[in-house]
Amino acid sequence: MTAASPGAANRPVSVRGLTRRFGDRAILDGLDLDIEPGQFVALLGASGCGKSTLLRILADLDRAIEGTVQVAQRRAVAFQAPRLMPWKKVWRNVALGLPGRPDRRRAVAALEEVGLGHRTEVWPKTLSGGEAQRASLARALVREPDLLLLDEPFSALDALTRLKAQTLVGELWQRRDCAVLLVTHDVDEALTLADRVLVMNNGRIGYDAPVELDRPRDRGEPGFLSLRTELLARLGVHTAPPENEERR
Numbered sequence: 372m373t374a375a376s377p378g379a380a381n382r383p384v385s386v387r388g389l390t391r392r393f394g395d396r397a398i399l400d401g402l403d404l405d406i407e408p409g410q411f412v413a414l415l416g417a418s419g420c421g422k423s424t425l426l427r428i429l430a431d432l433d434r435a436i437e438g439t440v441q442v443a444q445r446r447a448v449a450f451q452a453p454r455l456m457p458w459k460k461v462w463r464n465v466a467l468g469l470p471g472r473p474d475r476r477r478a479v480a481a482l483e484e485v486g487l488g489h490r491t492e493v494w495p496k497t498l499s500g501g502e503a504q505r506a507s508l509a510r511a512l513v514r515e516p517d518l519l520l521l522d523e524p525f526s527a528l529d530a531l532t533r534l535k536a537q538t539l540v541g542e543l544w545q546r547r548d549c550a551v552l553l554v555t556h557d558v559d560e561a562l563t564l565a566d567r568v569l570v571m572n573n574g575r576i577g578y579d580a581p582v583e584l585d586r587p588r589d590r591g592e593p594g595f596l597s598l599r600t601e602l603l604a605r606l607g608v609h610t611a612p613p614e615n616e617e618r619r
Contacts, residue, residue, distance in 0.1 A: 383518040383550040388438035400574030411551045413561035416571035422554045447511035448520040453503040455495035462491040481513040501532040521553045
């Protein structure tokens with residue numbers, strides 16, 4: 372893996388011929404991928420297809436690879452589990468990993484950005500599931516990344532909290548203008564947030580399509596529903612057409 376120098380002239384992600392084997396099985400098999408600056412990309416695929424493996428490689432958490440991987444120097448990741456240290460106050464969790472002494476000012480600013488400015492001095496165990504995930508997101512944002520990697524960060528949340536978290540991430544992305552790669556199983560989530568959707572199969576990107584829908588997205592709009600049907604079919608889920616289409 373090589374790190375790309377930051378700047379608009381460099382892609383946050385450029386991958387060529389990426390292969391990752393586990394024993395005799397190639398989870399990623401000659402995968403190619405480019406992500407442009409400021410682009411929000413959602414990655415879909417069946418369980419075990421290699422989505423999280425790809426994200427871990429881009430986060431520099433897995434180096435047992437073949438191929439070329441070039442990633443922005445300033446990158447951050449938020450996982451499905453918040454992974455907060457229970458013995459550190461919330462702001463110290465957010466500042467964890469920053470160079471030098473813990474920077475309370477920067478940590479508090481990131482917490483305020485995700486709506487947790489009033490919870491900076493509490494212990495992680497007092498946070499709700501949604502609050503803990505927002506703290507995890509603040510810990511990623513405090514690094515001011517050019518590339519934000521999100522590994523199913525909303526999957527453990529209840530439906531209402533999940534919708535609020537999706538809205539927050541969309542707003543943060545537009546404000547920060549960083550590239551985002553979101554790994555998800557939720558087609559609606561992908562179409563609500565992303566301006567490009569990928570589907571993985573056989574260790575490669577099998578489908579790559581832009582999402583050219585106005586924001587904020589209307590999940591009942593015909594264009595949204597058409598893309599949803601296409602993506603579900605690509606994932607092996609075939610849905611019956613609405614009654615009014617059956618009659619045509």
